[in-house]
Amino acid sequence: MLAYDYFNFLDYQYYDSDFIKVYIAQVIVNIFITFLNEGVYRFERLKATTTETEQLKKEYMHSQLLGLKSQMNPHFLFNGLNTLSSLINEDAEKAEDFLDHMSKVYRYLLRNNEEQLVTLGTELSFMRSYYYLLKARHAEGLHLELDVPAEHYNAMIPPLTLQMILENSLTNNAVGRSNPLFVKISVKKNWIEISNNVQPKINNAEEHSAVIENIRNKFRLLCQQEIAVKETCGERCICLPLIPHNEMAMA
Template identity: 25%
Template sequence: MDTKLNRSDFMLFVIYYGISTLMTVYEYYNEENYLIEYFLDISAFIILDVGMIMVFMYWLLPNYIVNKKRYIHFTFWAIITMVLAGFLERVVGIYSGGGDWSKLHFNFQWMLNYISNTAESIGLPFGLLLAKKYYENQIMFSTIQQKQKENELKLLRSQISPHFLFNNLNTLDALIDSDTEKAKEYINRLSLIYRYLIQTKDSEVMELTQEMNLAENYIFLIKTRFGNDYDFTITKNVSLEDKFVPTGAIQTLLENVAKHNRAQHGKTIKAQLIIDKDWLTISNTKSMIKTNKDSLGTSLKNLEYRYQLLSDQKPVITDTLNNFSIKIPIIKLSDES
């Protein structure tokens, strides 16, 4: 906890002790106290109270509680400080009340009285200050957490495969010589993908309709690059309105299919993208190429982590001998009617 006092803390003191001063003045007026008692007693009351709080905030709390957890030392010095403050307040009271020093005592019982009077005097303002500090620190902690979350999401969104552009440029180079019309279409689809990535680079989630447009363009790139090695089908069982997924999530899933599977012996990799009410599922047949079964891959791990930051649900992965599927929760930002 930040124990340093700020401008609003001092404003709290001004308001509290302003009200306390008015109440004390009214009390002294009814008791017909001397004028010197107004000035000395009230001044001593405010100075000793604020001084005690400053001692706690700048010395006792940071040195014995916040940093070192030395509770016995804290209690000892707190008692000493409170006894001293109570004694000084008693001295000022006797002086302003006529100077009968026979009323000044310093034995065990009076030490308890000094502690009790000081605790009663600073209890409310100190409690208000600590409550205010706690609330401010909670707000600051929440703000820091939110900023960290936003930065983590942006970092994860930026981790697009470094081979993506390289592979597509190679494919485009081959198409220019063999099929110029298809090369033009390929360039158009690739530019749409990059335009989408640029426009959504700061977005944590995106409408499912927009993500599906990206998916269709990305599937075109895969099929153009690999020919008949992959067969993608899309099934939409529900309306896509008011449904969201993490930005670029579907691209990650499609990329995972192409990255970890290759058509072998003329056997096409079949992939299905199914959209239901609460889940989006991509499943595919598996090839026999060797992959690390203990690893989901960096992209899927990043997607899982993004869901931890965005939702209380997480992707569900099913990996069998012949098939692999991953279900990602659909995020709803508004209640359905």
């Protein structure tokens, strides 16, 4: 006699076949619920990933606009051609060097327009050419120091990031022989720092905020890290995390 035979609730009788059917039904329901939960989870992940991808595309389109805005605007082109014209009359060799650096700047803009990341070495090479053009215009009013060991050249960074920061410093600070702007790009551990002396020229906080926010969002999306902006009464320093090359290769 089975133990179930001792119970007679509402004349219910136990059958092994009923138990098996109920057990199978529970297994099927559990499997269905598991697949449903997994499907919902994956759908939410897909939505989040799609949103991040779209946001990243928007940030890069914005950064391209900010970078190209400073390079392709009539003032930059006019100043470059005007400087080149003067050099042709004064020093043909310097004019040739200027034209070479100008070509490198525009070539970099066109080649890396769609890239999410470039090596730090590539970005610094571009910055040297970009600074050469600015130096020809500002002379002793602008000084750029690059203090980056070659061991960090393979680290990754969004293209035009350093250019945007330098251009932003020029826009928001007075630049002249009597009050030169000193900019330094250096590396501390796994961070690259861009610092400059502060000598406000105009109140252009809105554009400054747009540039910094654009860079901040790109690093959030690319490596889930925050940039740091340190400001004192006489200096501003922007710290950017360097993205390891092998980390992006595995992503």
